[in-house]
Amino acid sequence: MSEQAKAKKPQPASYLYVRHTLPVRLMHWINVVSLTLLLMSGLMIFNAHPSLDWGKSSYTGRPPVFEITALRTSSGQLVGITRLFGHPFDTTGVLGVSTGPNGRAVIIAFPSWLTIPSSYSLAAGRLWHFFFAWLLMLNGLAYVAYALISRHLQRDLLPTRTEWRGIGQSIRDHLRFKHPQGEAARHYNVLQKLSYLAVIFVLLPLIILTGWAMSPRLNSMWPGWVDVFGGRQSARTVHFVIAWLLVAFVAIHVFQVLVSGFWNHMRSMITGRYRIIGTHRKARP
Amino acid sequence: MTRMRNRLGVTPEALAKRRFLTRTLGSTGALLLAGCDKLNQSPAFQKLLSTGEALSKSSAHHLVSGQMSMAQEFSPADLSPSFRGNGNTNPTGADYKAMAANGFADWKLVVDGLVEHPGAWSLDQLRAMPSRTQITRHDCVEGWSAIGQWTGVPLAQLLAAAQPKPEARYVVFHCADSFGSAPYYESIDMDDAFHPQTLLAYTLNGKTLPVTNGAPLRLRVERQLGYKHAKYVMRLELVDDFSRIGGGHGGYWEDQGYQWYAGI
Numbered sequence: 128m129s130e131q132a133k134a135k136k137p138q139p140a141s142y143l144y145v146r147h148t149l150p151v152r153l154m155h156w157i158n159v160v161s162l163t164l165l166l167m168s169g170l171m172i173f174n175a176h177p178s179l180d181w182g183k184s185s186y187t188g189r190p191p192v193f194e195i196t197a198l199r200t201s202s203g204q205l206v207g208i209t210r211l212f213g214h215p216f217d218t219t220g221v222l223g224v225s226t227g228p229n230g231r232a233v234i235i236a237f238p239s240w241l242t243i244p245s246s247y248s249l250a251a252g253r254l255w256h257f258f259f260a261w262l263l264m265l266n267g268l269a270y271v272a273y274a275l276i277s278r279h280l281q282r283d284l285l286p287t288r289t290e291w292r293g294i295g296q297s298i299r300d301h302l303r304f305k306h307p308q309g310e311a312a313r314h315y316n317v318l319q320k321l322s323y324l325a326v327i328f329v330l331l332p333l334i335i336l337t338g339w340a341m342s343p344r345l346n347s348m349w350p351g352w353v354d355v356f357g358g359r360q361s362a363r364t365v366h367f368v369i370a371w372l373l374v375a376f377v378a379i380h381v382f383q384v385l386v387s388g389f390w391n392h393m394r395s396m397i398t399g400r401y402r403i404i405g406t407h408r409k410a411r412p
Numbered sequence: 413m414t415r416m417r418n419r420l421g422v423t424p425e426a427l428a429k430r431r432f433l434t435r436t437l438g439s440t441g442a443l444l445l446a447g448c449d450k451l452n453q454s455p456a457f458q459k460l461l462s463t464g465e466a467l468s469k470s471s472a473h474h475l476v477s478g479q480m481s482m483a484q485e486f487s488p489a490d491l492s493p494s495f496r497g498n499g500n501t502n503p504t505g506a507d508y509k510a511m512a513a514n515g516f517a518d519w520k521l522v523v524d525g526l527v528e529h530p531g532a533w534s535l536d537q538l539r540a541m542p543s544r545t546q547i548t549r550h551d552c553v554e555g556w557s558a559i560g561q562w563t564g565v566p567l568a569q570l571l572a573a574a575q576p577k578p579e580a581r582y583v584v585f586h587c588a589d590s591f592g593s594a595p596y597y598e599s600i601d602m603d604d605a606f607h608p609q610t611l612l613a614y615t616l617n618g619k620t621l622p623v624t625n626g627a628p629l630r631l632r633v634e635r636q637l638g639y640k641h642a643k644y645v646m647r648l649e650l651v652d653d654f655s656r657i658g659g660g661h662g663g664y665w666e667d668q669g670y671q672w673y674a675g676i
Contacts, residue, residue: 163444164448167448172555173555175553175554175555176552176554176555176556178556180556183486183490183549183557183559184490184492184549184556184557184558184559185492185496185556185557185558186492186493186494186495186496186556186557186558186559187492188492188493240441240445243445243448243449243452244448244449244452245445245448245449246449248452248669249553249554249670250665250668250669250670250671251452251669253553253670253671254458254461254462254464254465254669254671255448255452255461257461257464257465257468257676258460258461258462258463258464258465259464260464261464261467261468262464341551341555342468342472342675342676343483343549343551343634343635343636343637343674343675344472344473344481344635344636344675344676345472345675345676346483346484346549346635347481347482347483347484347634347635348481350482350483350484350485351484353484359549359551359557360556360557363555385430385433389429389433
């Protein structure tokens with residue numbers, strides 16, 4: 128009720144308010160760095176065995192579910208082949224065969240411009256991956272603790288009952304690239320809240336657990352726990368799929384930032400301040 | 413202004429901004445890659461990165477699993493149809509070839525270094541010792557895994573006979589295979605050496621260990637990655653320090669930059 132009362136008061140044309148607190152801003156940028164480097168070093172690690180299996184081991188008698196390979200045609204040309212559930216796709220130039228750091232075509236699953244380091248080194252890729260995995264995990268734990276203690280979670284991320292009811296409208300608004308204006312832009316919309324919650328409480332915990340599931344020592348902490356994911360190689364497949372789901376999330380997240388006021392969002396994630404532009408149009412009921 | 417917007421609400425100014433952003437993103441990406449490659453060359457940064465591995469090692473050991481935690485064992489139904497051989501699969505040394513030619517009848521496993529009773533054990537002697545059979549998963553650092561059944565003498569049995577001196581900290585495995593002129597070797601600490609699943613295996617899937625998988629004898633150290641599982645083992649040396657052996661990092665792959673602790 129008080130929200131509605133406020134909305135009826137004349138609003139200043141435009142004003143700044145603190146949207147993101149310092150801890151959230153800091154942790155956001157640590158995520159940006161560690162997720163980027165984890166993806167790139169992860170693709171390096173994947174390149175050592177560019178194939179995904181389902182089961183307790185890689186050799187179960189069933190073919191891989193996903194595979195990046197290369198072959199040389201009779202005319203001597205290199206062709207990159209990506210196989211998904213057995214269906215081959217020609218992915219020359221990006222997957223399987225791509226231009227290496229020396230400018231020549233090389234056989235490599237993910238191209239050198241997507242991996243850390245750019246030239247093949249599994250040992251170095253692992254070193255990078257495990258360092259930033261620790262950083263991401265500790266940052267994530269700190270974030271969850273902060274979100275609970277500061278009530279950021281309850282205040283900003285959990286959808287209200289009204290918002291749950293407005294989910295259909297929110298989907299329609301997103302499909303039409305319509306973004307909340309004025310006072311409504313002060314809060315995350317319901318789809319935004321749900322996607323953040325899914326990343327924080329589903330995707331990130333799952334990618335950490337499936338990462339642990341690949342460690343032989345962590346396997347022994349409770350023999351058999353890895354079978355929850357369908358076995359060690361299934362866990363590796365899930366780890367890979369979640370990595371790309373996170374990439375998809377980041378792509379949509381960045382797209383939304385671009386189309387709903389890039390500089391305003393950037394400023395708010397750097398200095399904390401976000402500009403609300405007053406609007407004559409009433410927010411939809 | 414409103415009329416100039418297209419369906420997505422994009423003004424020409426916004427388009428220009430976007431072009432600027434894409435270019436910025438592109439060059440940031442290139443800089444990131446170049447920067448990471450530079451950092452990757454820096455020993456100081458390598459040291460910083462390896463704190464992650466150190467954290468993993470200590471937390472894996474002290475927080476989540478005990479020294480004697482057991483690796484998962486599987487049922488015969490889980491066995492891989494064939495057990496992949498990786499790395500060296502057929503040592504080329506003349507001595508090894510000769511030993512292989514007569515079924516390793518003349519081969520003896522030498523145990524020396526910091527032990528009270530150095531000695532040499534033939535394959536028949538090892539087979540006569542109490543054995544353990546286990547179906548375990550072999551996890552290669554590359555990302556693949558295979559499940560096989562191993563029979564062998566627990567390393568603890570052999571060490572009980574050889575009696576390590578109190579100052580012995582590592583068991584070094586000297587192998588018959590090599591990469592170029594660098595012989596393969598590995599090392600494990602005494603905790604792993606005395607672990608019940610740590611075997612010197614002479615049988616794979618019920619058959620004599622094939623040359624591809626390390627005949628006549630290979631190490632099984634189940635809570636670590638595949639490169640620790642030395643094949644073609646010729647000699648065990650107990651040491652207090654491995655910095656004088658090979659490249660000084662405790663193993664062939666460790667000398668190439670891989671971690672000595674391969675539990676992660």
